[in-house]
Amino acid sequence: MGLVxxxxxxxxxxxxxxxxxxxxxxxxxxxxxSGVKLASDQDLNFRVLKSSxxxxxxxxxxxxxxxxxxxxxxxxxxxxxxSWFMDFIGNGVDETGNGxxxxxxxxxxxxxxxxxQEGVAVDDSNxxxxxxxxxxxHTVASASNGIRFFGLSSVNISAGSFTLYKVI
Amino acid sequence: xxxxxxxxxxxxxxIASISVTDVFTTDFNIYKIVTNQKGISSETSIExxxxxxxxxxxxxSNYDYARQMLKSFTSFGEDRSTNQTRFRSFGEAGTxxxxxxxxxxxxxxxxxxxxxxxxxxxxxxxxxxxxxGIAVLKLATQVAGINFFPDNGNAFTSFDCKxxxxxxxx
Numbered sequence: 001m002g003l004v005x006x007x008x009x010x011x012x013x014x015x016x017x018x019x020x021x022x023x024x025x026x027x028x029x030x031x032x033x034s035g036v037k038l039a040s041d042q043d044l045n046f047r048v049l050k051s052s053x054x055x056x057x058x059x060x061x062x063x064x065x066x067x068x069x070x071x072x073x074x075x076x077x078x079x080x081x082x083s084w085f086m087d088f089i090g091n092g093v094d095e096t097g098n099g100x101x102x103x104x105x106x107x108x109x110x111x112x113x114x115x116x117q118e119g120v121a122v123d124d125s126n127x128x129x130x131x132x133x134x135x136x137x138h139t140v141a142s143a144s145n146g147i148r149f150f151g152l153s154s155v156n157i158s159a160g161s162f163t164l165y166k167v168i
Numbered sequence: 169x170x171x172x173x174x175x176x177x178x179x180x181x182x183i184a185s186i187s188v189t190d191v192f193t194t195d196f197n198i199y200k201i202v203t204n205q206k207g208i209s210s211e212t213s214i215e216x217x218x219x220x221x222x223x224x225x226x227x228x229s230n231y232d233y234a235r236q237m238l239k240s241f242t243s244f245g246e247d248r249s250t251n252q253t254r255f256r257s258f259g260e261a262g263t264x265x266x267x268x269x270x271x272x273x274x275x276x277x278x279x280x281x282x283x284x285x286x287x288x289x290x291x292x293x294x295x296x297x298x299x300x301g302i303a304v305l306k307l308a309t310q311v312a313g314i315n316f317f318p319d320n321g322n323a324f325t326s327f328d329c330k331x332x333x334x335x336x337x338x
Binding site: 068093095098100122161163 | 197233236277
């Protein structure tokens with residue numbers, strides 16, 4: 001397996017969202033996130049970009065197992081949401097979010113877009129190790145050229161590296 | 169040239185602990201680790217610890233981990249623990265071994281914890297034993313390497329590890 005970098009964004013001052021654009025083929029794409037911090041304890045979510053604009057319609061489904069050290073693991077399933085859940089992230093000095101996504105069918109206008117997700121983060125003042133493992137689907141047969149990360153409740157992203165690769 | 173760069177390959181036989189030192193550098197923020205145990209002298213979990221920039225294995229009680237265990241021969245289970253001296257696991261190995269794919273995040277960032285993602289598949293005597301896991305070293309310190317060891321103290325019959333860096337070109 002090889003990787004060709006398509007886009008990258010390193011956040012050094014607070015921003016509302018991070019966009020990774022450049023999906024132009026039917027190949028599988030991979031996204032890495034590392035060292036992501038939010039301005040306050042919150043979820044990091046993501047959406048597809050159509051012609052570089054976010055699709056905010058309620059067509060995002062996902063199902064994942066939430067692994068955590070403070071209590072029993074839980075099942076997280078949702079349908080018709082307006083975005084996908086990625087990581088739970090705290091705002092403490094050492095609390096960051098990290099993860100890997102594989103993107104499928106994003107460029108294909110006649111298929112739904114899918115992604116597998118693996119995340120690991122520390123959140124809350126406890127602090128608690130948490131992570132999601134599962135998958136998501138955008139239930140619209142349309143082409144998307146990228147992905148947007150953002151904090152729920154308009155919480156800014158204050159740090160982190162986001163990179164989009166094409167898998168070759 | 170691929171942005172996935174092979175930076176270390178370690179092969180060992182008949183050994184109870186394997187350390188890969190000075191493999192994490194500031195050249196990469198994310199590393200992919202692929203392990204393959206072709207056999208082990210007695211069934212056990214393959215555990216991990218990180219190694220500091222002085223080459224010492226970090227054995228302090230600063231590891232948290234959580235793992236979902238998926239078994240072909242009995243109910244699925246979960247395992248979570250905090251303030252441990254190691255994280256687990258790179259697989260539940262039997263005589264047929266176990267294999268894993270992992271990612272390590274920000275090991276050389278002295279202002280961040282070191283995070284770990286893993287999935288693995290093994291074949292102990294009961295059947296197929298797979299895991300998906302997460303872990304963190306709760307020390308904001310530079311981590312330069314990784315140590316693998318069987319939980320029961322026995323020896324790897326044969327072990328192969330490849331470590332890749334995920335290059336980011338600014």
